[in-house]
Amino acid sequence: MTPHKARACILRVGGTNCDAETKRACHKSGIEAEIVHSRELAKSQALLSYDFLIIPGGFSYGDYVRAGAIWAKELRAKLGKDLEKFVEDERPILGICNGFQVLIEAGLLPQIEGISVYPQAALGTNMPPGYNCRWIHLSHVGKGNCVFTKNVDANSVLKIPVAHSEGRFMFARRNEDKYIKKLLDEDQLVFRYCRRDGQYADGEYPFNPNGSFFDIAGICNSYGTVFGLMPHPERAYHRWQLPDWTETGLEPSYGDGKLIFDSVADYLEKRF
Amino acid sequence: MMYKARVEVGLRSGHSDPEGETTARSLIELGYCVKSVAVSKIYLIILEADSEEEAKTNLEDMCRRLLANPTKDHYTFQVETAK
Numbered sequence: 001m002t003p004h005k006a007r008a009c010i011l012r013v014g015g016t017n018c019d020a021e022t023k024r025a026c027h028k029s030g031i032e033a034e035i036v037h038s039r040e041l042a043k044s045q046a047l048l049s050y051d052f053l054i055i056p057g058g059f060s061y062g063d064y065v066r067a068g069a070i071w072a073k074e075l076r077a078k079l080g081k082d083l084e085k086f087v088e089d090e091r092p093i094l095g096i097c098n099g100f101q102v103l104i105e106a107g108l109l110p111q112i113e114g115i116s117v118y119p120q121a122a123l124g125t126n127m128p129p130g131y132n133c134r135w136i137h138l139s140h141v142g143k144g145n146c147v148f149t150k151n152v153d154a155n156s157v158l159k160i161p162v163a164h165s166e167g168r169f170m171f172a173r174r175n176e177d178k179y180i181k182k183l184l185d186e187d188q189l190v191f192r193y194c195r196r197d198g199q200y201a202d203g204e205y206p207f208n209p210n211g212s213f214f215d216i217a218g219i220c221n222s223y224g225t226v227f228g229l230m231p232h233p234e235r236a237y238h239r240w241q242l243p244d245w246t247e248t249g250l251e252p253s254y255g256d257g258k259l260i261f262d263s264v265a266d267y268l269e270k271r272f
Numbered sequence: 273m274m275y276k277a278r279v280e281v282g283l284r285s286g287h288s289d290p291e292g293e294t295t296a297r298s299l300i301e302l303g304y305c306v307k308s309v310a311v312s313k314i315y316l317i318i319l320e321a322d323s324e325e326e327a328k329t330n331l332e333d334m335c336r337r338l339l340a341n342p343t344k345d346h347y348t349f350q351v352e353t354a355k
Contacts, residue, residue: 065339119341125290
């Protein structure tokens with residue numbers, strides 16, 4: 001019998017623009033991946049034939065209403081039960097940038113008390129306002145729960161670019177203390193924006209590029225299998241994607257984004 | 273029956289409004305005595321329902337499911353019979 005080879009589904013809709021780079025990063029890390037249109041998946045109802053779901057970056061449906069909102073509601077309406085089963089099975093889901101916005105709007109993150117009907121957080125307009133495209137530093141504050149950062153050393157600093165105008169992570173004011181405590185207690189806080197030396201940005205621009213509460217850049221659910229982040233790991237994978245690659249010559253061989261894809265590849269190999 | 277609704281979605285008080293603050297600064301620079309600006313989105317929706325009550329129930333649901341994110345947004349709407 002042929003051993004099961006884990007397969008990733010990279011979803012796209014009109015406005016998605018990071019699917020190809022994400023697929024290439026998956027392949028380079030040994031993950032078999034295919035790009036599937038969201039409506040095609042809704043029609044085939046084949047979500048559960050995949051082991052890994054990726055919602056890549058872009059501007060789905062033109063960011064109308066709110067970034068990620070329309071796609072999120074569409075996914076919940078058309079794939080709702082299968083999506084819940086996917087999460088319950090602890091099959092990994094990765095949301096990058098617009099994908100993170102989708103996961104938040106779909107109630108798949110932060111999962112304060114499981115998957116929620118209405119969003120429990122928001123990724124609002126950047127503070128300062130405007131589209132921000134820059135390389136930033138991330139402090140890995142996760143303690144081992146997130147399957148996407150198993151290969152990232154504790155407290156290490158990663159360099160990965162952001163490119164968005166709606167990335168300001170926020171909770172409703174009345175819930176801030178309770179929800180941040182939950183994220184910390186359950187090891188759901190994965191990345192915080194920081195300075196080059198690892199010191200948290202403390203809201204200071206441009207280290208925190210969007211004014212996110214608690215410098216939050218990436219979070220996961222309590223299983224560690226649903227992970228969303230605003231920075232783009234697929235744009236920091238190959239050496240030639242790094243801004244200083246011509247100066248640094250052969251070093252490093254890869255960017256820090258590779259660690260994310262390699263981590264989930266290891267998880268998939270062990271789990272499926 | 274056809275109904276016409278005007279739905280307004282804006283930021284809850286207490287959340288910073290970068291678009292509003294930037295607009296306010298610009299208006300001040302243009303010489304207006306502006307104290308603050310809050311930015312909202314208006315949706316004009318034509319919908320079909322058996323009664324005004326049903327139209328309001330549907331609009332409430334639309335706001336909660338898609339048009340507003342309860343974490344940061346508040347919403348209001350008015351409904352009238354469409355002519």
